[in-house]
Amino acid sequence: MLFRIDPSSTxxxxxxxxxxxxxxLSEERLKPGDSLPAARELAKLLDINVHTVLRAYGTLRDEGIIDLRRRRGAVVTGRSDGHARxxxxxxxxVAExxxxxxxxxxxxxxxxxxxx
Structure with a gap:
């Protein structure tokens, strides 16, 4: 599965x-042009709030990893140049x-x- 969360994590x-x-992205399981699931769909799949997914997508957008487009959703840009890894x-x-x-x-x- 592409998305993993650990509810017990800090x-x-x-x-x-x-x-x-x-x-x-760093493991090349995602490539430029790939679409991510819609926020509502991912929230339902992970059993988390849709706003949590939107915040994650916003963070990735700010880092240049994805592009958010109306009706097209979240699309991987691939412009991270190693930043993602x-x-x-x-x-x-930090977690450790x-x-x-x-x-x-x-x-x-x-x-x-x-x-x-």
């Missing part, structure tokens, strides 16, 4: 939906740091140490 549901799309990995890193009890400042320090 990550917001909209971010989990967006992360699913980023992951699918980095965003998915960052979301996983929360589970480990690592705060944002400590996480930034860890990333900076590994960046050099």
């Amino acid at each position: 990550a917001p549901l909209y971010e989990q939906v967006a992360a699913s799309v980023r992951r699918a 980095l965003a998915a990995l960052a979301a996983e890193l 740091s929360r589970r480990a009890g690592v705060g944002v400042e400590e996480l930034v320090t860890i990333v900076r140490r590994n960046f050099s």
